Amino acid sequence: MILFAGVLIYAANDLPYRGxxxxxxxxxxxVTNTQVKGNxxxxxxxxxxxxxxxxxxxxxxxxxxxxxxxQVVIYTAGLITLLVLRRTRKIRRALK
Amino acid sequence: xxxxxxxxxxxxxxxLLSPYIMVFGWYVIFHGHYSPGGGFQGGALLAASILLIRxxxxxxxxxxxxxxxxxxxxxxxxxxxxxxxxxxxxxxGGYFLDYEMLPIxxxxxxxxxxxxxxxxxxxxxxxxxxxxxxIYDNMVRGExxx
Numbered sequence: 001m002i003l004f005a006g007v008l009i010y011a012a013n014d015l016p017y018r019g020x021x022x023x024x025x026x027x028x029x030x031v032t033n034t035q036v037k038g039n040x041x042x043x044x045x046x047x048x049x050x051x052x053x054x055x056x057x058x059x060x061x062x063x064x065x066x067x068x069x070x071q072v073v074i075y076t077a078g079l080i081t082l083l084v085l086r087r088t089r090k091i092r093r094a095l096k
Numbered sequence: 097x098x099x100x101x102x103x104x105x106x107x108x109x110x111x112l113l114s115p116y117i118m119v120f121g122w123y124v125i126f127h128g129h130y131s132p133g134g135g136f137q138g139g140a141l142l143a144a145s146i147l148l149i150r151x152x153x154x155x156x157x158x159x160x161x162x163x164x165x166x167x168x169x170x171x172x173x174x175x176x177x178x179x180x181x182x183x184x185x186x187x188x189g190g191y192f193l194d195y196e197m198l199p200i201x202x203x204x205x206x207x208x209x210x211x212x213x214x215x216x217x218x219x220x221x222x223x224x225x226x227x228x229x230x231i232y233d234n235m236v237r238g239e240x241x242x
Contacts, residue, residue: 049209051129059134060213064193068178070136071220075175078227082168085234 103152110152117145125221129213135220142221143228150232164237167230174223178216185212 016023030036045057059067121141124133150158162170182193190197195212196205203211 048206049213050206051210051213053129053131055132056128056134056213056217060216061195061209064182064216067216067220068182068193071175071178071223074227075171075223078168078171078230081231081234086237 106152107157110148114145114148117141117148121145121221121225125217126214128217129210135217136224138217139221139224140228142225146225146229147232150229155236162229164233167226167233170226171223171230174219174221174226177219177222181212181215181219 020026024031026039026042028036028039041054041058041062045054046052049057049061051057118141121138121144123138124141125135125138128134128138146158146162149161181195181198184199185194185197186192188197188199193212193216195209198208198212200208200211
């Protein structure tokens with residue numbers, strides 16, 4: 001346990017500083033000199049949707065079909081509880 | 097829930113807490129454009145405020161608030177709000193869930209996207225709230241009938 005914590009702390013020393021604009025994930029071109037995709041959202045989120053919260057724009061606008069899928073997953077979970085957990089009188093009579 | 101007994105302290109405490117949790121849930125939904133939050137989190141908070149009354153007061157008091165049969169239609173309404181937003185924008189000539197094409201007059205495309213995100217967050221919040229309440233109700237009723 002202590003060894004594992006030591007390994008994690010040693011690895012955390014090499015992490016880049018938070019909010020540093022020169023970080024590898026914030027630059028426009030990656031190491032292999034290709035365009036970084038997430039850069040577009042960072043630069044254009046406010047201009048496209050007038051919303052300061054970038055996460056909301058990505059969830060609600062750029063990736064909205066994914067969010068719709070999440071909602072349908074939750075809805076399906078609710079319907080499954082309707083089917084499985086609720087026992088009507090008829091089923092109860094049949095179980096006797 | 098075989099045996100129920102009333103405790104005025106628990107009822108009073110949950111009555112005091114529940115409206116504030118509900119207001120905070122609406123705040124999280126509507127302020128999701130500016131701060132962390134959104135439909136899922138706000139819906140969970142709304143469900144928490146209603147489930148607090150349900151756990152504290154039992155079924156007879158909770159019947160005054162949101163009845164058990166009302167949860168499934170609310171969930172369907174929440175999903176349909178989201179889907180209809182996508183379908184309307186597709187019918188007006190855009191892509192599916194392309195909020196630029198929503199038929200709200202007098203707004204820039206960027207502000208249309210703003211309000212489109214707000215509409216779908218409200219849909220998500222309604223659906224999540226109704227489904228969490230529905231899961232609780234079904235668990236309680238299933239135990240009653242077993």
